[in-house]
Amino acid sequence: MDILSLKDIQNIQKELQDKHKEKWHALTPEYGRSCLLWMMEEFGEIVSVIKKCGENDIMNNATVRNAFIEEFVDVMMFINDALLCYGISAEELSSAYIKKYHKNMGRNWDEEHANYLQEIK
Incomplete structure (x- = not known):
């Protein structure tokens, strides 16, 4: 399994953005605020998994753990979008x-x- 660098993560995010450029907002400073707000919503989904399933399931139930990690990835994707919006390099x-x-x-x-x-x- 590969370990992604910050540069890799930003490049992946740019590729994803390019694929959906007709539907998604451009990564401009004006959209940075929206990325951060969407990120906050994703943090809420992380909290929801903790509240609904608890730490034991997060640590020992593969399905719950995968859902928990996926929500963290969503947060990271919006962080990266915001970084790209503001032109912050790796x-x-x-x-x-x-x-x-x-x-x-x-x-x-x-x-x-x-x-x-x-x-x-």
Whole structure:
């Protein structure tokens, strides 16, 4: 089984978009908002599987697990559509992801949370 890179995923998404270009919206900045809203609906479907089936079935029932994973794929597809709408490349996303990882590795979450609580009081 292949492991897809971010670039592979974006290329697959572009191919899918091209196949359905007569029916689907173009991947333009104006459509980016809609992609994100559709993504939120797909997140709701993930939550629905959790609520209806529970963690045990997600982990041990192949049919439920496959449905759960498929909903995650739907979310990822809309994320990729939004990235493409805004012209965000796999390289830009990778760079930002690594930068955020390093930032988070250096953060003191307990201190930040305590400071936040003091700010809102």
